[in-house]
Each structure stands twice: as structure tokens, then as C-alpha cells.
Amino acid sequence: MRKRKIPQVVVERMAVYLRILNEMDTDEPDRYISSQDLGDLAGVGAAQVRKDLALFGEFGKQGVGYQVRLLQDELKRIMNVDRPINVGIIGVGELGTALARYNLRRSADDKAYPFRMAALFDNNPAKTGRRVESLEIFSAEEVVDKVKEYRIKLMMITVPASAAQTATDLSIKAGIKAILNFAPVKLIVPPQVKLLQSDVSLQLHHLAFYL
């Protein structure tokens, strides 16, 4: 698969470019943006913007720049957000609930937001069967079944550190390919699974260095 050779930093910048384009008025059909201007908005150099985009194709016109609408569509396609993505959360504590509500609200506010909350999971029997707004909470044993039923493609993990590897293994068993982990542990995943760490305590430690 060609994607293996795209550097992670490039993927991160692509997401930033896409967000900038999404915030622009794309109804104007002939709006163009130069690599210079897009770079300024993204906080990177113009050459870097052109080099990043060139990894995926030729989207610009010499002397003019990139048609905003066209580039937006291409970036959505490249980033796989040209269609809704169903998302699950394992761990319906404070943080899991907050993230579920955040995504529900984003979806409601912005029709173009591609991430759809599909289901929640929690080990605690006091929680299963209950709901967070419209979202049902299932038990951990149901992860494999419900991931299939709801076509969940992306899992967020918000369980305590001690339960995070188990939650991860379950997700992988269910066929999940991309995991966003909020628990403060290094998870072990097979190479075909993409794992991103979103670890507040590690980020606080990182920041403390600059005090």
C-alpha cells in the first residue's frame, strides 16, 4: 500500500491544510489559494506545502495557485473523510463522556464534520444499558459484535491505564485499524494498526520542561 511511505509529519500537516480549507468560503467557485498563503495560515513554508501536496498528485495551476474547492475535495478524499466515519469509545468515565458529547455536538453543529459517534462501551454493569444522550452503552464483551453491527472504524480508549491494553486487544480483534488512546500507557499493537497517543500527563510533563 502506497500509504506506508508517507511520513507521519506530512499526514499531520495534511490534516491542518484540510482544516484551513474547510474554514474558507468554498462556495465561491473560482477562489484560489497559493502555497505561500496556505503555508502562512498553516505555519509552514510555501515550499513545504507544495512538496507535501506533490506526494499525492498535481493539484495546482502555475501562476494561479490551488483552486480551494478542488483542493478541499482532493484532501478529503486523500484523508478518507469524504464519507462519514463511525467512531466508538471504550470507557464511559468522565473523559469518555466528555469526548462523546463533544463529537455529538460537533456533528450536530457542522454537517461536514465526518466523525459520527456510533456506540460506547464500558465494563461497569452499572453503566451498560444506560445512555449518553442518544448513544447506547454496551458491555466490553459486545465490542466485537457491535463494531461490526455499527461499522465502527475508529476507536477511542478512555479506560484507566490498567484496562487499556485489554480494551485495545478487543478493538483489534474486532478489526479496528486506528486507535486513539487517552490512557497513560504505551500500548502494544500489531504493525497494521495505527495508534495515536493523546496522553495529558505526558503532555503536561513535556510542557513543564519549558517552565
Next chain:
Amino acid sequence: MRKRKIPQVVVERMAVYLRILNEMDTDEPDRYISSQDLGDLAGVGAAQVRKDLALFGEFGKQGVGYQVRLLQDELKRIMNVDRPINVGIIGVGELGTALARYNLRRSADDKAYPFRMAALFDNNPAKTGRRVESLEIFSAEEVVDKVKEYRIKLMMITVPASAAQTATDLSIKAGIKAILNFAPVKLIVPPQVKLLQSDVSLQLHHLAFYL
């Protein structure tokens, strides 16, 4: 200041090394760890571990490795977590509340956890004066005063995107040097302020690429 020349990736790995050491039993006075073993636990090469540590000093013994207790102390000092760090949060919504509770619980559970929640801030008059557990909620106008009063060194921003730059400017005016932003916007900060972005929607976009 010497810190300006330490690459950001090195600082991130230092935080990882420190967490690994914190999880080890350091009561055993003569416990040693080699760069090989520490690297395995951190998921990096042995040479990288030695190179990273060498940027800050000589902490090892040839033929033996690094004394766990000593290295832990040195890393705490280097990362500025050899003393408590007071933390504030602007934006007491779902996410801000979840993060406040998370840190309160971590502090209570683990005496060595250096980050102490000091105060919360919110623009909504319905919230100011109320509390989240023991934490008082102040109005946004009080940020400058209360940052000083509570010696807050580190600010988390969990307001909506539209309010994030204002919250940031207030924090900077109050003398904050390190900011963790959860709002989905690129913030503008002066060079002496360290800003880390913790943007769930950007992370989801990033992950979607690998679907």
C-alpha cells in the same frame, strides 16, 4: 538559555523515560538499568537513549548502566517536576471538568504526581463562584490576579474555538509560559511561550488517513 537548543522530540522522549522510571521500584537502592533495556521499554534504540541523556550530562557507569533512583531524580530535575506545579484550566465545560477531575484524582492517588489543580476559570456567570469538587471557578477577568495568587505555572485551555485566542492572551498577560490547548484552532503565542496542541478532531483526521 540552554533549553532552546534541545530538540522537541528529545523532550518528548525524556518524559517517556521518566514515566518508565517512575513505574519502576526505586526503593531498591542499587537497581540499575541499561540503555538497551530502557530503550526497549520506551520503544527506541539504545543509542538514542544514550544520546538523549548525554545532552544533559553523564548519568551512567560503563559496564553497569544507569542507577534507576539517580536517573529518576536527575530526569525530574531536568523536566522541572522535582517540585509541585500548579495548573489552571480556562473553560469549565464538559472537557475542562473532566480534565480537572482527572488531575485531582491522579494527585490524590499518586503522591509523586507533580501537577496540582489550583483554579478554574469560566466566562459564564452561571458557573463562576461554583466549584468542581474543591476547586473554585473564577471569572475570566480574574485570570491575571488568580494566576499570581495561586502561582499557576501551566494553563489548560478548554473553551470553544472562538474564545481560545482570548483565553490564551489572558494567560500570557498573566505571565503563563506553557499552555496546553484543546480547542481546535491554531493559536498565536509569542516565542517565549511554549504551546502544545491537543486537538481531538485533528487527531481523528490524522487517524482516518490510515483507514
Next chain:
DNA sequence: TAGATTGTTAATCGATTAACAATC
């Protein structure tokens, strides 16, 4: 056409990895 800006190649920069003498 003249001016602007792309896509791409070449040059630079920085970070990672390998190798090894020093030494505990």
C-alpha cells in the same frame, strides 16, 4: 506577453543509527 506560481531537482540541515575506544 509579462507576472506569478507551480512541481521538482539540488543543497542544506538535523536527527538517527552504528561503531568503538574508554572504563567501570
Next chain:
DNA sequence: TAGATTGTTAATCGATTAACAATC
């Protein structure tokens, strides 16, 4: 001492930046 592992230098790798011919 012999074996192991550090700290550091040199080699490799990869990413960023600069430059410019192609061309809209």
C-alpha cells in the same frame, strides 16, 4: 581480569529549504 556498557564520534538516513525551469 574479562565482560558489559557507557559517552562520543563518524556514517547514514530523512526531512526541510532554496532555487529555478516549466507554464498558466
